[in-house]
Amino acid sequence: MVPSNQWIKIKAPATVANMVCGFDILGFAVNDPYDEMEMRWVARTEQEPSIVIINLDEYNLPTEPEKNVAGAALLALLEEYDKTNIKFEVKINKRIKPGSGVGSSAASSAGAVVGANYLLGNIFSKDDLVRFAMNGEKVASGVKHADNIAPCIFGGVTLVRSIFPLEIVTLPSPELFVTIVHPQIEVRTADARSILRQKVLLKDAIKQWGNIAGLVAGLMKSDYDLIGRSLEDVIIEPVRSILIPGFDALKLSCKQAGALGGGISGSGPSIFMLSKTDEIAKAVEKEMHELYAGMNLPHHTYVTTINQKGVEILADFI
Numbered sequence: 001m002v003p004s005n006q007w008i009k010i011k012a013p014a015t016v017a018n019m020v021c022g023f024d025i026l027g028f029a030v031n032d033p034y035d036e037m038e039m040r041w042v043a044r045t046e047q048e049p050s051i052v053i054i055n056l057d058e059y060n061l062p063t064e065p066e067k068n069v070a071g072a073a074l075l076a077l078l079e080e081y082d083k084t085n086i087k088f089e090v091k092i093n094k095r096i097k098p099g100s101g102v103g104s105s106a107a108s109s110a111g112a113v114v115g116a117n118y119l120l121g122n123i124f125s126k127d128d129l130v131r132f133a134m135n136g137e138k139v140a141s142g143v144k145h146a147d148n149i150a151p152c153i154f155g156g157v158t159l160v161r162s163i164f165p166l167e168i169v170t171l172p173s174p175e176l177f178v179t180i181v182h183p184q185i186e187v188r189t190a191d192a193r194s195i196l197r198q199k200v201l202l203k204d205a206i207k208q209w210g211n212i213a214g215l216v217a218g219l220m221k222s223d224y225d226l227i228g229r230s231l232e233d234v235i236i237e238p239v240r241s242i243l244i245p246g247f248d249a250l251k252l253s254c255k256q257a258g259a260l261g262g263g264i265s266g267s268g269p270s271i272f273m274l275s276k277t278d279e280i281a282k283a284v285e286k287e288m289h290e291l292y293a294g295m296n297l298p299h300h301t302y303v304t305t306i307n308q309k310g311v312e313i314l315a316d317f318i
């Protein structure tokens with residue numbers, strides 16, 4: 001256990017959930033952007049709260065533990081911790097914009113529970129930490145889902161084979177470059193969910209599970225062409241993409257620039273593309289710039305790689 005009062009520094013990566021055909025089950029972590037957090041534990045008297053959250057950024061997120069995803073995740077962890085005389089102090093510097101669709105909420109939830117576990121002497125398993133952090137996702141979107149949390153905690157590409165009971169499978173992947181564009185529009189997760197159809201045609205389901213299996217096999221065999229062919233979504237994307245301006249044109253021009261494929265990140269509005277080389281990933285970024293500049297749509301881009309480590313404890317004592 002880290003001694004009380006000693007601050008630790010935490011780096012929590014952004015994540016891309018859904019991975020085109022893998023709606024709600026596949027996701028991966030990226031090296032940029034990421035959130036920075038600091039945490040320590042101190043002795044608590046009975047009158048004091050068990051969690052104190054301090055925001056170091058401009059987003060004005062709630063600091064009440066029940067309303068901040070980091071607090072909700074920590075409350076779940078403390079429920080399974082036998083000592084009650086502990087208070088966590090958490091400073092959060094969000095560098096992943098909330099609501100951008102690249103796992104801003106998951107980074108805070110996952111960062112908080114990985115940090116707490118480190119402070120307590122790593123008593124919980126990674127699966128436990130995912131379970132706790134899912135309580136943060138419930139605060140952010142109303143449902144417990146793990147497709148951002150799992151890659152944020154485990155790193156790399158992850159498959160959530162089942163939520164109840166929780167089963168996470170980590171997948172290997174060849175070197176992949178990731179280009180992300182975040183158009184500055186708001187897509188509410190609730191809207192993105194409510195427009196989905198509740199029934200699918202069998203022929204579409206067959207296509208989709210062929211693509212999911214193809215994508216997983218492509219990642220495991222480092223077969224870039226198979227990965228590219230499998231990055232196709234016939235169920236969710238045709239419905240959701242209408243919420244994102246210029247989606248079809250952007251996808252087409254990115255593919256023409258050499259991207260293997262890509263799609264909506266999480267529930268949007270960010271879009272991601274995977275490429276075989278850094279050079280292609282930068283050419284893809286240029287296409288994204290040109291399209292959104294032409295539409296006068298303010299946007300941010302990132303060219304990055306898959307993060308294999310997940311949440312990291314950066315410095316022991318600061």
Ligand code: ADP
Nearest residue numbers: 068069098099100101102103104105106108140
């Ligand atoms: P993203 O996919 O980028 O995580 P979400 O819409 O899932 O976006 O989550 C963001 C929502 O969660 C916002 O409504 C935000 O106010 C809320 N929230 C509460 N605490 C946090 C936090 N620590 N970090 C990010 N979002 C938070």
